[in-house]
Amino acid sequence: xxxxxxxxxxxxxxxxxxxxxxxxxxxxxxxxxxxxxxxxxxxxxxxxxxxxxxxxxxxxxxxxxxxxxxxxxxxxxxxxxxxxxxxxxxxxxxxxxxxxxxxxxxxxxxxxxxxxxxxxxxxxxxxxxxxxxxxxxxxxxxxxxxxxxxxxxxxxxxxxxxxxxxxxxxxxxxxxxxxxxxxxxxxxxxxxxxxxxxxxxxxxxxxxxxxxxxxxxxxxxxxxxxxxxxxxxxxxxxxxxxxxxxxxxxxxxxxxxxxxxxxxxxxxxx
Amino acid sequence: xxxxxxxxxxxxxxxxxxxxxxxxxxxxxxxxxxxxxxxxxxxxxxxxxxxxxxxxxxxxxxxxxxxxxxxxxxxxxxxxxxxxxxxxxxxxxxxxxxxxxxxxxxxxxxxxxxxxxxxxxxxxxxxxxxxxxxxxxxxxxxxxxxxxxxxxxxxxxxxxxxxxxxxxxxxxxxxxxxxxxxxxxxxxxxxxxxxxxxxxxxxxxxxxxxxxxxxxxxxxxxxxxxxxxxxxxxxxxxxxxxxxxxxxxxxxxxxxxxxxxxxxxxxxxxxxxxxxxxxxxxxxxxxxxxxxxxxxxxxxxxxxxxxxxxxxxxxxxxxxxxxxxxxxxxxxxxxxxxxxxxxxxxxxxxxxxxxx
Numbered sequence: 363x364x365x366x367x368x369x370x371x372x373x374x375x376x377x378x379x380x381x382x383x384x385x386x387x388x389x390x391x392x393x394x395x396x397x398x399x400x401x402x403x404x405x406x407x408x409x410x411x412x413x414x415x416x417x418x419x420x421x422x423x424x425x426x427x428x429x430x431x432x433x434x435x436x437x438x439x440x441x442x443x444x445x446x447x448x449x450x451x452x453x454x455x456x457x458x459x460x461x462x463x464x465x466x467x468x469x470x471x472x473x474x475x476x477x478x479x480x481x482x483x484x485x486x487x488x489x490x491x492x493x494x495x496x497x498x499x500x501x502x503x504x505x506x507x508x509x510x511x512x513x514x515x516x517x518x519x520x521x522x523x524x525x526x527x528x529x530x531x532x533x534x535x536x537x538x539x540x541x542x543x544x545x546x547x548x549x550x551x552x553x554x555x556x557x558x559x560x561x562x563x564x565x566x567x568x569x570x571x572x573x574x575x576x577x578x579x580x581x582x583x584x585x586x587x588x589x590x591x592x593x594x595x596x597x598x599x600x601x602x603x604x605x606x607x608x609x610x611x612x613x614x615x616x617x618x619x620x621x622x623x624x625x626x627x628x629x630x631x632x
Numbered sequence: 633x634x635x636x637x638x639x640x641x642x643x644x645x646x647x648x649x650x651x652x653x654x655x656x657x658x659x660x661x662x663x664x665x666x667x668x669x670x671x672x673x674x675x676x677x678x679x680x681x682x683x684x685x686x687x688x689x690x691x692x693x694x695x696x697x698x699x700x701x702x703x704x705x706x707x708x709x710x711x712x713x714x715x716x717x718x719x720x721x722x723x724x725x726x727x728x729x730x731x732x733x734x735x736x737x738x739x740x741x742x743x744x745x746x747x748x749x750x751x752x753x754x755x756x757x758x759x760x761x762x763x764x765x766x767x768x769x770x771x772x773x774x775x776x777x778x779x780x781x782x783x784x785x786x787x788x789x790x791x792x793x794x795x796x797x798x799x800x801x802x803x804x805x806x807x808x809x810x811x812x813x814x815x816x817x818x819x820x821x822x823x824x825x826x827x828x829x830x831x832x833x834x835x836x837x838x839x840x841x842x843x844x845x846x847x848x849x850x851x852x853x854x855x856x857x858x859x860x861x862x863x864x865x866x867x868x869x870x871x872x873x874x875x876x877x878x879x880x881x882x883x884x885x886x887x888x889x890x891x892x893x894x895x896x897x898x899x900x901x902x903x904x905x906x907x908x909x910x911x912x913x914x915x916x917x918x919x920x921x922x923x924x925x926x927x928x929x930x931x932x933x934x935x936x937x938x939x940x941x942x943x944x945x946x947x948x949x950x951x952x953x954x955x956x957x958x959x960x961x962x963x964x965x966x967x968x969x970x971x972x973x974x975x976x977x978x979x980x981x982x983x984x985x986x987x988x
Binding site for chain 1: 683705
C-alpha cells in the first residue's frame with residue numbers, strides 16, 4: 363500500500379515528443395524550398411553560402427529571357443489543352459461508368475485507372491514508339507496526348523466518386539418541378555458537381571504543367587518549362603533556375619488558394 | 633359527389649417478370665385526401681410514381697382532370713410529388729428551393745416572391761428563406777419539400793411516405809398540419825404510406841393494397857370497423873385473430889378456443905367452413921368474476937400487464953392462444969395483476985367473421 367501522506371504527488375515533466383516530431387517533419391519538408399527561395403534573391407551567381415546581398419537580378423533575367431517566356435507559354439498551352447480534353451473526355455467517361463450498368467463495367471473502370479499504376483518511364487517509351495510507328499511528328503500536340511493519358515485516371519477517379527454520390531432523386535425532383543432533361547442537367551446536376559469537377563480540372567492542370575518524364579520522350583523541338591529547367595541544370599547550376607522555381611511555386615500556391623476558395627476541398631476525394 | 637379527378641384505368645406495371653401493379657382501377661374525386669396503404673412491396677409507390685410520370689404503365693391508362701396523361705413526361709404534368717427523403721436541392725437556399733418550379737416556368741420574379749413568401753408562411757417557415765437547406769431539421773426540411781410542391785398550385789399533390797424519416801412526435805404534429813393544409817387548400821392529395829395510424833389520421837379515404845391490387849377501399853372508420861379480409865384486419869389496428877369453424881350460420885355460431893361463441897352475422901357462410909374471427913383488443917372486457925349480460929364469456933389467465941396511461945394492455949392466455957385486451961383505467965374499475973384468473977367478455981356484434 364502506498365502511504366499517500368508521505369508520497370509527494372509531483373506532476374511528471376512531459377517531453378512534447380509529438381510537437382518535436384512535427385517540427386522536424388516540417389523542417390525536412392520545407393528546408394530545401396526555403397534554400398531555393400533564399401538563393402533566388404542572392405546577388406552572387408555562386409549558389410553557396412554565405413549569401414552576398416539581396417537582389418532581384420535573377421528574376422529580371424528570367425522574365426526578360428525569350429527562352430523562358432516561350433517555355434512558359436508552351437507549358438501553359440499544353441496544360442490548358444490537356445485540361446480541356448481531360449474535362450470533356452473524363453466527364454463523359456465518368457457519366458458512362460456511373461450511369462450505365464453494362465457488361466465488363468468493372469473491367470473498363472480499371473482500364474481507365476491503369477495508367478496510374480504504370481511508371482511514367484514506361485508510358486513515355488511506349489508513346490514514343492507508338493508515335494514513331496505512326497510517323498507522327500513529335501510536337502506539343504503529342505505532349506498533350508501523353509499528358510491526357512497520364513492525367514485522365516485522376517480526373518475519372520474524382521469524377522466517378524462524385525457522380526456515384528449524386529442523389530438521383532434530385533433529378534426526379536427537378537423534372538417534377540417542370541425541368542426538361544436538359545434543364546435538369548444545367549440547373550441541378552451541373553451546379554452540384556461543378557465544384558468537384560473544377561477541383562479535379564485544377565489538379566489536372568497542375569499535373570500537366572510540371573510533368574517531365576513523359577514530356578521528355580514525346581516532345582518535339584519546342585520546350586516546356588520543366589524541360590527548360592532540366593536543360594539549364596545540365597549545363598551549369600544557373601541561379602536563375604532558383605527564380606523560375608520560386609515563380610512556379612508561387613503559381614501553385616495561388617492555384618491551391620484559389621482551389622480552397624472556390625471548392626470545398628473535402629468534396630474532392632481520391 | 634365531386635367529379636372524378638384522377639382515374640387509373642386497369643393499370644398494370646411489370647418490372648421484368650415481377651408484377652408490381654396488377655390491372656388496378658382507382659378513381660379519386662376532386663379535393664379528396666386519399667391514402668394508399670399497404671406493406672412494402674405492395675405496389676403503392678409504383679402506382680404513385682406512375683401518376684407522377686416517373687414510371688410508364690405496361691398497360692392501362694391514367695387520367696387527370698379528364699385528360700389522358702399516361703405517357704406525358706413528369707415535367708409536363710400538373711401534378712407535384714413530395715419525395716420520401718425530401719430531395720431538396722443542396723446548392724439552393726430555402727427560398728430558391730421553393731421558387732424553383734415557378735422560375736422554371738418563367739413566372740415574373742415579383743409574382744415568384746409573393747407566392748413563395750405566402751407559401752412559406754402557410755407551412756410556418758416565415759423568415760427561413762435565406763437558410764441553407766442543410767441547416768434545417770427534419771421537420772423543417774419536410775415543410776420546405778411540401779412548400780416547394782404546393783407553390784406550383786398543382787391539380788393534385790402526390791406524397792410518397794413524406795413523414796417516414798421523422799421522429800414520432802414531429803410526425804404526429806405534421807400529420808395534423810397536413811390535414812389542416814388540405815382542408816385549407818381543397819386540393820386533391822394522394823398519399824402513400826405503410827403506416828396505418830398515419831393513414832387513419834390524415835385521410836378521408838383509404839385504399840388498402842396488397843400484391844399490386846386493391847383489397848379494400850373506404851373511409852378510415854369503415855375499414856377499421858369492417859375489414860374485408862384477414863389481411864386488412866391484421867394490417868389495420870391491433871387485432872386478435874383466431875381460427876374458427878362455423879357451427880351454425882344464422883345466427884352465427886362458431887367453435888374456437890375450445891368453446892362455442894356467437895359472432896356478427898356474415899353472409900355466405902357454410903356450416904363446417906374454416907374462418908377467422910377478429911376480436912379487437914378494445915371490444916374485450918376484463919372482469920374478475922363471471923359477468924352478466926354478455927353473449928360470450930370465457931376464462932383466461934393474465935400473463936402480462938402493460939400500463940399505457942389511459943388503459944392497461946393485458947395479455948391473456950386462453951388455452952393455447954394469447955389475446956390482447958385494452959382495459960380502461962377509470963375510477964371504480966378494478967385492475968389485475970400477472971397470474972390473475974379473469975373472465976373475458978364481448979358482445980356478439982363485436983366479433984367479426986373474416987373469410988380466411
